[in-house]
Amino acid sequence: MSFMDADRFHRAARDGHLDLLQEANRKELNSRDEDGMTPAMWAAYYGHLDALRLIVGRGRGLDNSRRWMGPGLPPEL
Numbered sequence: 001m002s003f004m005d006a007d008r009f010h011r012a013a014r015d016g017h018l019d020l021l022q023e024a025n026r027k028e029l030n031s032r033d034e035d036g037m038t039p040a041m042w043a044a045y046y047g048h049l050d051a052l053r054l055i056v057g058r059g060r061g062l063d064n065s066r067r068w069m070g071p072g073l074p075p076e077l
Contacts, residue, residue, distance in 0.1 A: 007033060008020065009021060009024045009028050009029065009031075009039050010031075010033045010037065010038075010039050010042055012024075012039070012051075013039035013040065013042040013043040013048065013051050013052075013055065014042040014043070014045075014046055014048075015046075015048075016043070016046070016048035016050065016051050017051075018050060018051060018054055021039065021051055021054050021055065022054065024039070026058065026059070029055050029058060039051075039055055040052060040055045040056065043055060
């Protein structure tokens with residue numbers, strides 16, 4: 001996985017592009033960008049609940065996000 005490949009999934013999460021997120025594997029969904037953010041963090045930050053649900057539904061994103069998001073998750077999840 002190159003940095004550019006991982007970066008596209010971070011951008012997809014930030015912009016709410018579900019079609020691109022569905023192409024990502026587990027490693028890509030749990031990777032951090034240059035700001036230390038995972039795709040789940042970007043989706044949550046920008047309020048893209050569908051993108052966040054997709055990432056979480058694939059079992060990724062929250063294990064590394066807890067230090068940023070705190071111990072609880074929004075009830076919408």
